[in-house]
Amino acid sequence: MKPARFGYVRAETADHAVEVLGGADAAARILAGGQSLIPALSARTINASLLLDIMRCPGLDEVSQTPGEITIGAACRQSRIEKSSVVLQAIPLLPEALGWVAMPQVRSRGTVVGCLAQANAGGEVPVVSLALDAELNVLSRGGVRQRIPAREVYAVEAGTRLPSRSLIESASFRTLAAGEGWGFCEVQLRPGHFALVCCAATLELEESGRIRSARIALGGLTASPYRADRAEKSLAGENAGDVSRVRDAAQIASAERPWPARTDLHATGAFRAKAAVTAVVRALTEARERCSRQTGATHDRA
Amino acid sequence: MTGPDSAREKTVRGDSSESQTALSVTVNGKEVRTLVADRLLLSDFLREHLGLTALKVACGEGACGACTIVIDGEPARSCTLLAVQTEGAEILTLEGLNAPEGLNHVQQIFQQQHALQCGYCTPGWLMTVYSMIQRSIHPDSPEVGQYLSGHLCRCTGYRNIWAAVRQALGAAKDEYPSRK
Numbered sequence: 001m002k003p004a005r006f007g008y009v010r011a012e013t014a015d016h017a018v019e020v021l022g023g024a025d026a027a028a029r030i031l032a033g034g035q036s037l038i039p040a041l042s043a044r045t046i047n048a049s050l051l052l053d054i055m056r057c058p059g060l061d062e063v064s065q066t067p068g069e070i071t072i073g074a075a076c077r078q079s080r081i082e083k084s085s086v087v088l089q090a091i092p093l094l095p096e097a098l099g100w101v102a103m104p105q106v107r108s109r110g111t112v113v114g115c116l117a118q119a120n121a122g123g124e125v126p127v128v129s130l131a132l133d134a135e136l137n138v139l140s141r142g143g144v145r146q147r148i149p150a151r152e153v154y155a156v157e158a159g160t161r162l163p164s165r166s167l168i169e170s171a172s173f174r175t176l177a178a179g180e181g182w183g184f185c186e187v188q189l190r191p192g193h194f195a196l197v198c199c200a201a202t203l204e205l206e207e208s209g210r211i212r213s214a215r216i217a218l219g220g221l222t223a224s225p226y227r228a229d230r231a232e233k234s235l236a237g238e239n240a241g242d243v244s245r246v247r248d249a250a251q252i253a254s255a256e257r258p259w260p261a262r263t264d265l266h267a268t269g270a271f272r273a274k275a276a277v278t279a280v281v282r283a284l285t286e287a288r289e290r291c292s293r294q295t296g297a298t299h300d301r302a
Numbered sequence: 303m304t305g306p307d308s309a310r311e312k313t314v315r316g317d318s319s320e321s322q323t324a325l326s327v328t329v330n331g332k333e334v335r336t337l338v339a340d341r342l343l344l345s346d347f348l349r350e351h352l353g354l355t356a357l358k359v360a361c362g363e364g365a366c367g368a369c370t371i372v373i374d375g376e377p378a379r380s381c382t383l384l385a386v387q388t389e390g391a392e393i394l395t396l397e398g399l400n401a402p403e404g405l406n407h408v409q410q411i412f413q414q415q416h417a418l419q420c421g422y423c424t425p426g427w428l429m430t431v432y433s434m435i436q437r438s439i440h441p442d443s444p445e446v447g448q449y450l451s452g453h454l455c456r457c458t459g460y461r462n463i464w465a466a467v468r469q470a471l472g473a474a475k476d477e478y479p480s481r482k
Contacts (some may be wrong), residue, residue: 002343005320010389031387042343104376106379108376191451
């Protein structure tokens with residue numbers, strides 16, 4: 001397989017990339033790690049007139065921490081973020097999920113922000129971005145910079161809702177609160193395959209072991225990931241160790257999907273809906289166990 | 303480094319409408335400066351332009367691992383990258399790990415363990431094993447499974463490969479011949 005012809009430009013800065021993108025035709029594309037884009041170009045399932053390589057733009061390879069959030073630049077490769085001590089300490093949910101993205105030989109080149117931009121239906125990183133209330137830092141032509149919540153970006157049945165011809169410069173993830181537990185569960189056909197379904201969850205508990213707040217994000221079940229708001233609300237004030245409550249919440253989370261369950265060669269929508277329930281239960285259970293360890297609160301194991 | 307074959311050069315570069323970009327990379331310790339078509343895949347650049355044919359192209363979409371090489375110390379697919387993306391990078395292919403004579407240490411282990419049959423996938427496995435040895439990955443680490451899941455073998459089966467890789471990881475780091 002060989003890609004069809006296109007032009008290639010190494011962008012000097014993020015602003016340069018957006019200027020060139022704005023002046024090019026609609027088939028121009030941003031190129032980061034290229035681990036999804038290049039095979040798609042080779043298979044000619046998508047076409048590009050021009051590729052704008054942003055990997056050498058100054059600043060885009062930075063990871064920065066400010067109170068309450070971690071910002072990951074668009075040129076940061078997954079293998080680096082997986083091992084970043086700052087990220088492991090503040091948002092361990094992200095490296096855990098990255099361990100499910102393809103294989104190490106792909107993560108050495110692929111980027112975290114590229115996953116957010118590509119928004120594959122079976123992608124893990126968009127799901128984590130929802131669970132961690134991430135905001136995308138988007139640059140448009142003329143130097144216009146906006147912070148757009150991941151929730152808005154993925155509030156479409158497929159793909160992303162972003163300003164046209166813009167560049168995601170970085171993504172800012174909320175750091176976990178003290179004592180906040182997290183869990184990630186994925187159902188996949190074989191290691192390295194896309195998620196049939198995956199769930200990222202976080203929990204904050206009261207001293208009593210009751211749930212103060214829950215965050216549940218589900219991916220793979222529908223073409224876009226979503227936050228299970230009703231399921232989250234159903235858990236507020238409940239005992240985190242109450243297995244039947246957790247199971248009920250997981251049923252709600254799977255059922256409240258805003259779009260139809262996805263059927264493809266690998267799994268039916270009905271299977272995905274069922275697997276999603278299991279994924280939510282497991283992610284919440286892991287999250288509770290991590291809360292327990294951090295706060296010292298005691299409850300019965302599920 | 304062997305120079306590009308002129309006949310091939312013509313087919314790849316002959317068309318004046320093909321857009322090209324200057325590329326400077328280090329391949330197996332040698333600097334290469336050339337002009338390549340923007341759409342040229344790294345796997346084709348290494349095989350067709352530089353004659354480094356140890357890496358194999360099979361799926362062409364990053365799934366099978368036959369084209370795995372090492373870029374800046376990390377194993378990577380050469381079929382899911384454009385040559386132009388590797389500007390300034392240090393690339394290592396299996397040719398860079400060859401022993402002066404016969405098989406290198408890890409190749410010997412693969413032979414002893416019968417970890418290959420047709421051999422098409424083997425160069426890819428060897429590059430991943432090289433990276434794992436460089437990172438001192440423990441043979442019992444769960445990372446071993448992660449790395450090996452990045453390769454497909456259609457004839458030998460994985461048990462022998464698994465055994466060979468474990469043996470290779472148990473060996474002292476400096477036993478793997480380095481190109482230096």
